Amino acid sequence: MRNNGLNLRVLLGLALIVAIAGGVAVAAIGGQGGEQAKHAQALAQHFEAAAVLEPAKPAPALELHNYLGQPVNIDSYRGKAVLVTFLYTNCPDICPLITSNLRVALNELGPERASKVQVIAVSVDPRGDTPKAVAAFLARHGMTGRMQYLIGSRKELAHVWQAWGVGSERDAQQPQFINHTGIIYGVTASGKRLTVYASSFQPSEIAHDVPELAEL
C-alpha cells in the first residue's frame, strides 16, 4: 500500500547512494588515503550532491528522440551542464517529485544561469510514455520546453538504461507501475558524469552545483 508519501520508491535508490557513498568513501579516505581519494574529497567540497564520482569519466552515450520526434544527443550539449534522470509519466511517486524539484531548481537558478544547464529525462516505460502522455506530463509540471523527455522502443531505451546503470522493471503486484532507479546524474560541460543526486534532493543542491558543473 502506498501510504508513506511520494518518497517510498526512493528508498532503494537512496539506500544505494548512501551505501555506495558512505562505504566506498570510507574505504577510499580511511583505508587507502591515496592521492586520488584526497583529490576526490577536495572535489566533493565544491558540491552539494549526494555523491561525487571521481575520477569522473565521460558520460555514457545518450542518443534518442524526444516526444516531438526530434533527435537528441547528449553530446550536443557540450558547454552546458546536463542533468540526466529516468522517469515515466504514469509514475505515482518519485517521478513527479523529481520533475517538480528540477523545475524549482531552474527557477532558483534564474534565466541566465538556467540557460547553462540542460535537463534530460529518459523514459523507463517504452509502452506507456507516448508522445501525448509525455506532452501532458511536461505541461502538468511546468517543464514544457525546459526538459528534454526522451522516448523510444524497449530495445533503444534498454541500451541507454544499461549504459547508465539504471534498473527498470514492472512491479509484480501492480503492473501499472514500474520500479526503477530514481537518481539524477550531473554531467559537466566537458561531458563527464560527475555528480549524483538522490530523488529526494533539494532544489538548492542542484542550483548550487549547476554553475560548478557548467565550468568543468
Next chain:
Amino acid sequence: MPRRRVLAWTLGLGAVVVVAAVFGFASSHTATGRAAPALPHESLSGGPVTLTSLVAGTRGRAAAVVFWASWCPPCAQEAPELERFARSAAGRGRIVGVDWSDPELHEARAFIRRYRWTFPTLRDAEGAVGSSYHLRNLPTTFIIDAHSRIRATLVGPQSAASLTSALESVERS
C-alpha cells in the same frame, strides 16, 4: 561480493571512487527546530493567511502547515482526513494547506473542490516557499508552535488522529 564489484554492477561505472559530498544530508537539512519561514502570499481558497495570523489564531497552541500538490496521489489519499481534522474541535483554525509547485491552477482548484476543503490554502507556484521549508517529500506536514518554530515534520499522508496527536505532543513538550 566485493564492494567495488557491487558498485560496478549497480551503476556501470567501473572502478571509481565515490565521495559523499554531504554525509548524513537528510538530517543536516532538516527543517525541524528552526523558525518557520513565511508562508506564500497567494491565496487559493479560504482567504489570506500569514504565518503570524495562523499562529495568533491558535492562541498559544500549535498549528499544521500541510504541503500538497494536485498531481500527488498520496496527497489525494490524505485529503479527506485533512478536512476531517479541519472540522474537528482539535483542528479548527489550526491548519493551512500549501499547494506546492503546481503550475496548473485549475487542477489545484479542482482538487480543493473535489475534497470540499474548508480550511485555507495558499499557493507556492514556483516552489520557493517549499524550498525554504526544506521540503523533500509530498505530502509533508510541518507542526508550528506558538513561537513560530517548526517543531515536527510529518512525512506522508496523515490522518485526523495523527495530526491531533502531533499537535498535542508539541504542546505538551
